[in-house]
Amino acid sequence: DVKVTQSSRYLVKRTGEKVFLECVQDMDHENMFWYRQDPGLGLRLIYFSYDVKMKEKGDIPEGYSVSREKKERFSLILESASTNQTSMYLCASIGLARSYEQYFGPGTRLTVT
Amino acid sequence: GDSVTQMEGPVTLSEEAFLTINCTYTATGYPSLFWYVQYPGEGLQLLLKATKADDKGSNKGFEATYRKETTSFHLEKGSVQVSDSAVYFCALSNTGFQKLVFGTGTRLLVSP
Numbered sequence: 001d002v003k004v005t006q007s008s009r010y011l012v013k014r015t016g017e018k019v020f021l022e023c024v025q026d027m028d029h030e031n032m033f034w035y036r037q038d039p040g041l042g043l044r045l046i047y048f049s050y051d052v053k054m055k056e057k058g059d060i061p062e063g064y065s066v067s068r069e070k071k072e073r074f075s076l077i078l079e080s081a082s083t084n085q086t087s088m089y090l091c092a093s094i095g096l097a098r099s100y101e102q103y104f105g106p107g108t109r110l111t112v113t
Numbered sequence: 114g115d116s117v118t119q120m121e122g123p124v125t126l127s128e129e130a131f132l133t134i135n136c137t138y139t140a141t142g143y144p145s146l147f148w149y150v151q152y153p154g155e156g157l158q159l160l161l162k163a164t165k166a167d168d169k170g171s172n173k174g175f176e177a178t179y180r181k182e183t184t185s186f187h188l189e190k191g192s193v194q195v196s197d198s199a200v201y202f203c204a205l206s207n208t209g210f211q212k213l214v215f216g217t218g219t220r221l222l223v224s225p
Contacts, residue, residue, distance in 0.1 A: 004156070031211060042202060042217040043157075058212070090156055094211050100145055100164065102213060104156035 003027070004105040006091055012111045019078040021108050023091030029103075030096045032074035034058075034066065037088040037107070049074055081112045115140040119203045119216035126193055126223050134188040134219050136177075136203035144207040146170075146179050146186040151200045151218075160188075160201070193223045 007022035025032065031050050035043040035058075045058030047066040055066050063085060067075045074093075078085055088109050092102040119136045126132060138144065145164045149157040161170030163179035163186065170177050175190045186203060203216040 033212070035215075040217055043213075043215040045212060048212060092157075092213075100147070100162050100206070100211070101159045102157075102211070104149075104158065106154070106156045 004091055004093055004103050006089075006105040006108050008108050009106065010109050010111075012113065013078075013081050014113055015082060017078075017081050017112075019081050019110065019112075021076040021078075021089055021091075021110070023074045023076070023093075023105055024072055025074075025091075025093040025103070026072065027093060027095065027103065028071065029093035030071075031094045032068065033092045033094075033102065034064075034074065034076045035090045035092065036060070037090055043090065046076065081110075083112050086110060086112045115144065115205060115207050115214045117203050117205055117214055117216035119201075119219055121217070122200075122220040124219060124221050126221070128195055128223055128225050129192045130223075132188070132190040132193045132197075132221065134201055134203075134221070136186045136188065136216060138184050138186065138203075138205050140184075140205055140207050140214075142207060143181075144205040146177070147204045147206070147213070148175070148177055148186070148188050149202040149204060149215075151202065153199070157202065193221070195223045195225055197221060198223045 033048040034046040049068040065077045091105040148160040150160045161172045163170040166181035204213045
């Protein structure tokens with residue numbers, strides 16, 4: 001069974017902290033994505049990666065960075081968390097076999113106080 | 114750039130009612146179109162897809178037809194159930210990296 005897991009379901013951090021969100025997929029997928037989900041805005045792409053150590057900016061990369069040292073793991077980093085980064089963060093992956101289906105993790109609800 | 118517009122919710126229906134959630138898109142070329150569903154407390158999962166004009170995607174009683182002439186991909190179901198209560202996202206993919214562009218989502222609430 002296909003699986004994308006995220007390290008935490010809920011996270012509370014203080015302004016200025018460095019925050020790591022981890023995502024792991026067990027499907028040997030090449031492409032991985034980080035989105036944030038906000039009411040009324042839908043899902044917006046932060047960063048994506050199409051191979052190990054490769055990354056591309058999405059639509060809203062400011063304030064975020066990513067790391068992909070292994071094929072199965074894609075990390076989202078908030079260098080200095082701010083209150084406007086309070087959101088739901090969703091990770092997804094897809095293979096190159098043109099299945100068209102992105103597989104999503106359950107999400108991490110991050111609150112920055 | 115590419116964009117997706119879907120009707121605002123919430124959509125509130127009684128069980129067995131007919132459902133339509135409108136979705137229109139703006140894109141260059143020939144995107145693939147998707148409906149994803151998010152049940153409470155879960156991530157998104159693919160509900161159905163269509164990869165070319167006039168294709169009809171269907172799954173679990175839901176259907177949507179890719180209409181290039183009206184740039185639309187409306188979601189329909191003939192008889193909704195309480196278990197269909199969720200948030201529905203229309204999306205398109207138009208790049209080699211299979212990035213998705215999402216609409217804002219429509220919450221569906223079905224009462225018994």
